[in-house]
Amino acid sequence: MKALPWIFLAAMGVFIYLPVGALVLFSFQGGTLPVPPFNGPSFQWYADILGDRDLMAALGHSMLVGLGSSAVATLLGFTAAYGLARHHLPGTTLMRAMLIAPLCVSYLIIGLGLLIMVQRLGLGLGLSLGTAGIGHVVINLPLCFSIIYASMGAQQLSAERAARDLGATEAKVVLLITVPMLLPAIAAAFFLSFTLSWDEFIISFLLTRFDVTLPVEIWSMLRSGLSPRLNAIGSLVFLVSVVVVLAMETLLFGKRK
Amino acid sequence: MTAPVTLTGLNHWFGTYHALRQIELSIEAGEYVTLLGPSGCGKTTLLSVLGGFVQPDEGRVMIGTQDMARVAPAKRPTTTVFQDYALFPHMSLRDNVGFGLRMAGQGRRARHAKAEEMLDLVGLAQAASKRPHELSGGQRQRVALARALAVEPEVLLLDEPLGALDLALRRQMQDELKQIQRRVGTTFVHVTHDQEEAMAIADRIVVMNAGRIEDEGTPQRIYRQPRSLFAAGFMGEMNQIAAMGTGAALETPLGTLPVAASGPQTLCLRPEALGTTGSLPLGTAVVKDAAFFGTHCRAHLAPEAAPEVILTAHLPPGDVPPPGTRIALAVAPEDLTVFPA
Numbered sequence: 001m002k003a004l005p006w007i008f009l010a011a012m013g014v015f016i017y018l019p020v021g022a023l024v025l026f027s028f029q030g031g032t033l034p035v036p037p038f039n040g041p042s043f044q045w046y047a048d049i050l051g052d053r054d055l056m057a058a059l060g061h062s063m064l065v066g067l068g069s070s071a072v073a074t075l076l077g078f079t080a081a082y083g084l085a086r087h088h089l090p091g092t093t094l095m096r097a098m099l100i101a102p103l104c105v106s107y108l109i110i111g112l113g114l115l116i117m118v119q120r121l122g123l124g125l126g127l128s129l130g131t132a133g134i135g136h137v138v139i140n141l142p143l144c145f146s147i148i149y150a151s152m153g154a155q156q157l158s159a160e161r162a163a164r165d166l167g168a169t170e171a172k173v174v175l176l177i178t179v180p181m182l183l184p185a186i187a188a189a190f191f192l193s194f195t196l197s198w199d200e201f202i203i204s205f206l207l208t209r210f211d212v213t214l215p216v217e218i219w220s221m222l223r224s225g226l227s228p229r230l231n232a233i234g235s236l237v238f239l240v241s242v243v244v245v246l247a248m249e250t251l252l253f254g255k256r257k
Numbered sequence: 258m259t260a261p262v263t264l265t266g267l268n269h270w271f272g273t274y275h276a277l278r279q280i281e282l283s284i285e286a287g288e289y290v291t292l293l294g295p296s297g298c299g300k301t302t303l304l305s306v307l308g309g310f311v312q313p314d315e316g317r318v319m320i321g322t323q324d325m326a327r328v329a330p331a332k333r334p335t336t337t338v339f340q341d342y343a344l345f346p347h348m349s350l351r352d353n354v355g356f357g358l359r360m361a362g363q364g365r366r367a368r369h370a371k372a373e374e375m376l377d378l379v380g381l382a383q384a385a386s387k388r389p390h391e392l393s394g395g396q397r398q399r400v401a402l403a404r405a406l407a408v409e410p411e412v413l414l415l416d417e418p419l420g421a422l423d424l425a426l427r428r429q430m431q432d433e434l435k436q437i438q439r440r441v442g443t444t445f446v447h448v449t450h451d452q453e454e455a456m457a458i459a460d461r462i463v464v465m466n467a468g469r470i471e472d473e474g475t476p477q478r479i480y481r482q483p484r485s486l487f488a489a490g491f492m493g494e495m496n497q498i499a500a501m502g503t504g505a506a507l508e509t510p511l512g513t514l515p516v517a518a519s520g521p522q523t524l525c526l527r528p529e530a531l532g533t534t535g536s537l538p539l540g541t542a543v544v545k546d547a548a549f550f551g552t553h554c555r556a557h558l559a560p561e562a563a564p565e566v567i568l569t570a571h572l573p574p575g576d577v578p579p580p581g582t583r584i585a586l587a588v589a590p591e592d593l594t595v596f597p598a
Contacts, residue, residue, distance in 0.1 A: 155346075162343035165308060165330045166357035166408060176356075180347040 020238065027231035045232040055233065058217035062198060065129055065213055069136035070193035076137070077144025077189055082178065085152040086160075096149075103142040110138055111206035118207070128208040135203035140193035147192070151185035191248045195241055259286045259443050260321035260334060260411035262307065267316030269302060276302045277313065278468040284412075284461075289438050289445045291455040294465035295491070300448045301416060303465070307446060308337045308414050320412060331360075334411035338418045342401040344389040350376060350400050351385040357408035375403040378437065395426045402434070406441060413438075415447040419454060431457045452492050456480065464488040480527075486596040489525045496531070496568050498524040499598060507595065510563030511539045511586075514593065521598040529553065530592035531570035537593070539586040542568065544578045558584065 028041035049055050080099055084092055102110065118131050156178055163177045179186065201215040208216060218233055267280035277299050284290050292300040305311040306318060309330035318326040325333055336357065345353050351372045352359075358368035376382050379399035389397055398418060405413055418434075419427045435458045438445045449455055455462045456476040463473040464487070472479055472488035483489035490497070500509040502518030509524055514537065531539075540562045547556035553571040556578065560566055568586075578584065 158339055158341055158343040159345055161310065161330075162337070162339060162404075163345070163356065163360075165310075165335075165337050166404070167331045167360035168356075169331070169360075172360065177345060181345075183347075 023231050024235045024238070026228055027235040029228040029231070032228070033226065045228040046236075049229055049232050049236070055214075055217060058212055058214045059236075061129055061208075061211055062214040065133045065136060065204070066194045066197040069133040069140065069197050070190050072133075073137045073140035073144045073193045074148075074186060074190045076141055078148050078179075078182070078186060080141075080145050081149035081152060082174065085149060086157075099145050100142045102138055107135075107139060107200070107202045111135055111203040114138075114203070115206050129211050129213075132204045132207045132213060135207055136193070136197040136200060139200070139203070140196060143196070144189040144193055147189040148182060148185050151182060156181050187251065188248065191244050195244055198240065198244075199237060261286045261319075262412055262444065262446070263317075263319040264303075264306075265317045265319070267303075267306065267313050267318070269306065269311065269313045269315075271302075276468050277306070280316070280470060282463060282470060282473070284444060284446065286411075286444055287442050289435065289447070289458060289460045290463060291447045291449055291459040291461075292463050292465060293449055293452060293455040293491070294471075295450060297467075298465040299468040300450075300465050302468075304337075304414050304416055304446065304448045307412065308335050309333050335414055336405035336408055336410040337414040337416060338398075338401045338405045340417045340420055342389075342397045344397055344400055344404070346389050349386050349388060350381065350392075353389065353400060354404045354407050356404065361408065371407055372403075375407045376400070378406070378440070379403045379433075394422055395430060398422065398430060399433075402437070406437075406443070410443060412444045412446060415445065417448055417450070419449070419451075427454065428457070434458055456492075464491060466491070481592070482594060483525075486523060486525070489594060489596070494528050494569060496526040496528065498526070498566060498568075500524045500595070502595075510566050511560050512562060515590075516593060516595055518595055523596050523598045525594045525596065526568070526588060527592065528555070528569045529571040530588050531558075531568060531586060532572065533585055533587055535587035535589040535592070537588050537590050539588060541583050542586050544580055544582040544584065546580055547572070547577050549574065549577050554578075558586070560586070 025038065027045060028038075028043070029045070030039040030042040080095075083089070084096055089095070114131055114135050159177050159181060160173050163173045168176065199215055200213075201219065204213040205216050205219065212220075214233070214237065218230065221227075221230060221233075262282075262284040264280050264282045267277050268275070269277040280303065292303060294300045302311060306313050306326075307320075309325065309328060309332075313326055316326065317324050320334060325335075330337075345356065348356070351369055353372075354375050355363075355368035355372035358371055363371075373382060373385055376385050379402055381396060381399055381403070384392070384396070389400065392400065398421075401418070415434075419430050422430060431454055434445075434447075447455075447458065459476060461473060462476055462479050464471045464479060464483075464485075466487045471491075472484040474484075479488060480492050483492060486497075489495050498509055498511070500507050500514075500518075500522045502508075502516075502520055502522050504519050505515075505517055507514045507516040507518050507522060507524065514524075540560055542558035542560040543564075545557040545559055545567065547554055550571075552574060554574050554577050556570050556572055558568045558570055560568065561583075570586075572578070
């Protein structure tokens with residue numbers, strides 16, 4: 001029985017960290033194939049992808065869609081959570097359920113639905129990054145709403161009441177009391193949305209044509225076979241995710257101590 | 258600043274529950290009033306009506322010369338010290354205390370100066386840059402008080418402000434509250450369920466029960482001559498003895514007393530009123546047990562005339578009488594109170 005935890009730990013390492021480790025390792029491969037034997041280290045593939053216009057454009061698009069859609073999803077999630085937590089409206093339970101429901105719908109369905117709607121409306125493909133962004137708002141809003149709604153507790157409620165008692169208008173109450181007190185949850189919602197949008201594939205694939213996001217670009221590169229370039233891009237994407245997580249840890253949780 | 262408060266014909270319902278019943282109350286400018294009662298008696302609802310957090314279904318709330326019954330909390334000359342303090346955790350104490358002034362549009366310098374002055378008033382001048390989580394419970398309580406007073410309200414409302422503090426700190430804060438009230442002169446309305454706290458700080462106590470005002474007056478008057486059986490029992494321990502009035506006198510198990518009453522009555526006697534020195538004899542009683550309490554000796558007594566009636570008495574702390582000792586009981590006539598049963 002004592003061996004079981006160690007087996008579990010080893011399995012976790014093999015299945016979770018070994019692939020990432022191999023990906024990063026072979027991004028420094030000297031040859032043209034990302035397979036053993038390793039003959040490096042070499043930064044040639046990083047130089048190669050950083051010089052690739054299309055790839056860098058796709059990276060920029062992903063950044064833009066990620067930041068924009070996360071900002072919108074967080075804003076909508078906060079306002080929905082504040083409204084439902086602070087005001088008694090008819091059908092509160094139904095509205096809450098409808099806000100969370102998109103979590104259970106597959107990304108494929110959401111993407112297809114948006115694609116059909118965009119074509120019906122005749123919006124064409126010029127807005128492709130915009131519609132992909134809308135898709136990401138749709139999938140991230142339920143998460144943002146849930147995270148922020150769950151952290152609205154009695155503590156904010158009484159602080160808001162105290163602020164009103166001291167003469168604050170509703171706008172000042174939200175801006176100076178509610179948002180700062182909920183900042184950890186709001187930031188967590190934002191960063192989580194960003195990481196999910198950052199490597200989302202299906203919706204972006206369906207809704208973008210000429211301006212594509214990074215996962216779509218990687219997918220089209222994959223069709224021409226394995227190359228250490230892909231490892232280099234993958235490592236870059238991974239690095240961004242790590243930076244986001246570290247930023248979240250230090251910004252939000254470091255300060256509380 | 259300070260203002261009188263007059264409540265007339267106040268009624269409020271939560272659903273079908275009649276939370277405030279025909280409340281009539283006048284509070285003078287600069288007075289320290291406590292609303293005292295058990296939980297659910299309506300005292301906190303009444304305070305919320307004063308603060309504007311509950312709009313009464315009927316009645317008028319005059320603060321100064323204006324009816325405030327329908328005015329929002331932000332627009333009232335009242336501020337509240339909440340039971341949970343409700344400090345803003347993301348602000349320094351200086352910003353917490355200066356918040357009301359900021360909302361009133363005062364500049365940073367002026368409000369910081371005022372905030373520091375208020376923090377000085379509550380003895381926290383050194384801590385102005387700290388955050389609320391760095392403080393102890395008593396210190397947070399002081400900050401909440403300073404924050405509420407910084408906007409110079411005409412009426413300060415305190416909702417069980419000392420409920421979360423331990424006994425020693427509570428006693429100390431009671432004294433401080435009273436001193437601060439004397440210094441600023443603001444009308445204080447303080448809700449509590451602790452009758453000792455009410456007596457320690459209030460100029461006037463308003464005893465509430467089931468949405469009604471049962472009694473109001475100075476602590477001494479309410480303690481010694483309560484106007485209702487409820488107020489008598491709530492203000493402290495009380496021996497309640499069933500009695501029968503015969504017009505000119507009162508028949509009790511302890512003998513006939515010269516009290517005018519008729520019909521079934523309840524005779525009330527405070528434990529400390531029972532002794533051996535009063536002018537009205539109550540017969541002899543046997544000590545069942547006694548214990549030393551420092552300031553007094555608490556004893557259970559069985560009167561010889563009615564051994565089934567057990568009286569609690571606080572006797573002088575000199576000698577603890579051993580069980581079985583016979584004592585000649587007597588009371589002062591002014592310590593007797595009688596209510597229709």
